[in-house]
Amino acid sequence: MNPFGAALVVVALVAVATVLGLVYRSRQGLFRDVADTETTVLTPADVGSQVPFGPAATLVQFSTEFCSRCPGTHRLLSQIADGRPGVAHVDVDLTHRADLANRFGVLQTPTTLILDGAGRVHARVGGAPHRADVLRHLDHLAGPESANPLTASHLPGSPHAQ
Amino acid sequence: MPSDSSENRATTPSPAAPPRRAPVDPRGPRFSAAITAVLLLVVIFLSLTGASVAALVLLAAIAALFAWGAFAGVGRHPYGLLFKRFVRPRLAPPAELEDAAPPTFAQGVGLFVTVIGVVLGLFGLAPAVGIAAGFAFIAAFLNSVFDYCLGCQLYLLLVRARILGRSPAAA
Numbered sequence: 504m505n506p507f508g509a510a511l512v513v514v515a516l517v518a519v520a521t522v523l524g525l526v527y528r529s530r531q532g533l534f535r536d537v538a539d540t541e542t543t544v545l546t547p548a549d550v551g552s553q554v555p556f557g558p559a560a561t562l563v564q565f566s567t568e569f570c571s572r573c574p575g576t577h578r579l580l581s582q583i584a585d586g587r588p589g590v591a592h593v594d595v596d597l598t599h600r601a602d603l604a605n606r607f608g609v610l611q612t613p614t615t616l617i618l619d620g621a622g623r624v625h626a627r628v629g630g631a632p633h634r635a636d637v638l639r640h641l642d643h644l645a646g647p648e649s650a651n652p653l654t655a656s657h658l659p660g661s662p663h664a665q
Numbered sequence: 666m667p668s669d670s671s672e673n674r675a676t677t678p679s680p681a682a683p684p685r686r687a688p689v690d691p692r693g694p695r696f697s698a699a700i701t702a703v704l705l706l707v708v709i710f711l712s713l714t715g716a717s718v719a720a721l722v723l724l725a726a727i728a729a730l731f732a733w734g735a736f737a738g739v740g741r742h743p744y745g746l747l748f749k750r751f752v753r754p755r756l757a758p759p760a761e762l763e764d765a766a767p768p769t770f771a772q773g774v775g776l777f778v779t780v781i782g783v784v785l786g787l788f789g790l791a792p793a794v795g796i797a798a799g800f801a802f803i804a805a806f807l808n809s810v811f812d813y814c815l816g817c818q819l820y821l822l823l824v825r826a827r828i829l830g831r832s833p834a835a836a
Contacts (some may be wrong), residue, residue, distance in 0.1 A: 509713035513706050520803045524811035559748060569820040571691065571767040571812075578761075604825045612821050 512553040533631035534640065544622045551600055552593045556622055559589030560644050562637070563616040568598045573630045580615065583637055589620070590641060619644050689740055690759045691812075697734070697744035699776070700807035705802040712795030716778055719787040720794045727801075728779035734772030739751035739765055742772070771808065771816030775801055787804060 504512075547556055550563055562580045566573035577594050584592035593653040597604040597612070607616070617640055626640055673802055710719035734742040780798025807813035823829040 504713045504715070506710075506714055508712050512712050512713055516709065516799060516802065517706070517806070520806040521810075524807050524813065525804065527807065527813050528811055567817070567821050567824060569767045569770045570817045571763055571814045572817075574764065575761060597821065599825055601824050602834075604821065609821065609825075611818055 513622070532632045532635075532636065533629060534632075535627045535629070536626060537624045543624070545616075545618060547593070550593060550595050550603060551561070552595065554591070554593060556593070556618060557584070557589050557591030557620065559620050560641055561589070561591045561593060561618040561622070563618060564592065564594045565597050565604070565607065565609045565612060565614045565616075566594055567596065567612050572630055573613045576613040576631050579632070579634060580637070585635065587628065587641060594661060617644070672792060687740055687765060688762035689745070689765045689768065690748070691761075691763040692756065692759060693738055693745050693748040693753070694763075694771070695809045695812065696748045697739070697742060697804045700728070701733060702802055702805040702809055703807060705798045706784060709795050711800065712791065712798065717786070717794065720791075720798070721783065723758040723785045724779055724786065724794050724798055727798075728776060728783050728830055731772050731776035731779055735769060735776050739768045767814055767817055767820075771804075771814065774816045774819060776788040776803065778804070 545556075545563075547554065562584060563578055564573070564576060566577065577592075580592045580594075584590045595603060597609060605608075607614070610628055613629075613631060614631055615637075616624050617626040617628070617637070619625055625644060628636070708720050708724045708727070711717075711723065730743065734745075739745050778797055778801045782794045782801075785793030785797070787797065804815045808815065820829065
């Protein structure tokens, strides 16, 4: 191939990789609402957790040991859970639980499930979630009477805010 | 502020288990991936223009650098040292440090892909050099520009295929 054609192929490859990257970025942290009809009630045992779920909501995070964004997501979600009464954060390490990865169809880490107080799955987030999206969903779960600035103001500003 | 007291650990050890290697600035591996991506583009260009030997030699060199990162850890990789010495002093301190295990695993994935290209190239299959470099380029480019961790994704899929990871504790 002549140098011009070769350069064209190289440019095309960069373009394809850029498109792949933009698609990946646009899908990061996307919330998928889980329809009420297909919800099943989860218990802590279902995700191998020894700690109880929160009476108001539970953030179930799936991680592995080889996951660059899991520690950051862990900090974000535990910080959110700390600032909200009745909200628990459970981090499940799939390295030891391939069965759970298959059961919940986890294709990327972190993946987060948002459960209501009864353990029903309301939303699923692929990739690192955004703080505002999680808070909005927790407000939605808590009902309109709880969605006031007072609950949100308990949360300290993240030193790692992007 | 986050306090460890309220963290709920579902399984042990958690992902926040003590890292086996010193944590790294997450921008270091992305800086290294950028250099690697450019070198891989040169391999592809050489391969397409018929400079097969030069392409093979350069891909072998890249594979050797991947091996360095995979076995010695990204912190001791030449690009990592370059980053620490010349780039990081010019940047603001990182928002957070990252465990060195995921980028080190990613170096192993890069090593695997490039070695396939080098071996096939040595057996006379010249186009394999460019094709392997193409796949490695996409991974390195996405890592560098979009902070995508292919190694993390592959690790999860290998766990799900029961090739890696451990089965649930019997107890």
